Amino acid sequence: MKKQKVKLTGREKSELFGEALVTIVLLLLLNLSIVILLNLAVMNDPHLENNIFFLKKNITLWNGSHLWSWQRGFIVILIIFDVIILWWRLIRRYHQMQLRHVIDELHYIADGHLDHRIPFTVKTDLQKVIDSINALVESTVAAMEEERQIEKSKDDLITNVSHDIRTPLTSIIGYLGLLKYQNDLSQDNKKYISIAYDKSLQMKALADDLFEYTTLKSSNKSKLVLAPLHINSMLEQVAAGFELEAENKNIEFNVETRPHDLTIEADAKKLVRVLNNLISNALKYGNGASRINLIANKVNNQYVELRVENNGEKIPEAALKSIFERFYRVESSRNLQTGGAGLGLAISQNIVELHGGTITCKSDDSWTSFIIRLPLNSPQE
Structure with missing residues (x-):
């Protein structure tokens, strides 16, 4: 990585110039005030004037001459002091601008550009911070890559x-x-x-x-077999496949699609797998349920929202955070009579994400809802 100095923008250069101008004006006003006050003090105090005359007479410069004008000497001292103050303020503001640039670079990396490094070189302790940040990003990227490989x-x-x-x-x-x-x-x-x-x-x-x-x-969107899919027909066919099992448990299916002719570009086989997983979970774990709703709505002409709802037993709040993780099951016992290995919802989430959509779960005392949002158009577009 090629190191470079922090380049100031035109606005920042204007800020430095304004800082210098304001500082000079304030220092001139301060110097003028000090000189006026000292002159008044000398004029009103004869003893102070005699002491200054005594000092001028006894102070000998390097060439053997005496300091005959105390005002000039004092003004030279003030000018040296002013230059030091001006330099300190400009350097301080310049370091603040350097820090601002480093923070901007850090925000850029934090936004996901992990291949980027802070390229600046400075002459202050800020350089240690820059080197530490770059080293931290390097180690983070290496750890992420190692985790991906594992x-x-x-x-x-x-x-x-x-x-x-x-x-x-x-x-x-x-x-x-x-x-x-x-x-x-x-x-x-x-x-x-x-x-x-x-x-x-x-x-x-x-x-x-x-x-x-x-x-x-490990799949990508190119592995989807996309075709126009009539949502209402798909929901009715999926519900018909579970009709006998639902009747045995006294559960009624309700299918609603708005608008009725709603159609999207999707992989029908994979979406049916998602709905099968969600309905199977509702039948197995929705204790006390009497109704399963399959609802589809068009949202803002951009998304289709599919909801699989049952009015059975509520899912605990703690379980909702991990319900889509692989091998996770709400019930503590791994009973194969009521469920498999806990991969159904993880598979469903992967299929939905392949379509460019999202899946979430909400559960309260009235309804447990799995909400799928899919783009209206093909995700490959």
Whole structure:
């Protein structure tokens, strides 16, 4: 990084000139006041005048001459003092301007430009601050890069392991499925095979979730299959898929779309996955719910807001902050009968963010709402 001196702007140079002008005027007024007061004091005090005459007579300069004009000597002393004061004030203001430039550079780095460094070189202790800031940014960038590499390695490991596990699991599930329906097995054997079959399905679902999560996390918008999507039709089809399960739990679906023909550019398959995750959570964890709302609204001709709401049990306030983190589950026990590994909402968040949108959750005593905001137009535009 090439070091450079702090370059003052035209406005700052004008400030320095104004500072110098004001200081000179004030010093001249102060000097004039002092000279006038001293002259009045000498004129009104004969003893003071005699003492000054005595000093002039006895003070000998370097060339053997005497100091005959005390006024001139005093004015020279005042001029030297004025120059020192003027220099001190200008240097002080210049250092303030240097600090202002350093603060501006620091704000620029804090705004996310971590590849930038403060290029200034100064002759004060401020240089130590500049060097410390640059060193701190360097170490922060290095730590972030190291963390990214570790996260990437971890995700690659999860992706590879989950992918490799799915192939043998598919074969195991196939063979267990054949054995499950054999008639010549005892009841105990059928029971154990059925348990192994169900556990294999759960393990495959977990491997699929892990694979999908890490794949989505490393994806970009070019991997979306975008097409016009009729929101109301999608919501009605998704609700129909859960109709039987909802009836068994005495839960009623309500679908509303405003306007009715609302259409966006999106990846239908991935958005359906998001809605499936949210509705599944509502059915599993919305204890006491009697209604699930699927609502879509156009907002300011820029966004589409999708809401998945249920009037079941409230989600604790502390859980709302971590609900979209991977492997996080609101319930303390990891019960596979009520849920998986806690990846559903993390996957949903990744899909929504791939579309250039956001997803949030609000919960009170009346409703628990998952709110999705998607851009009306394609995120690739």
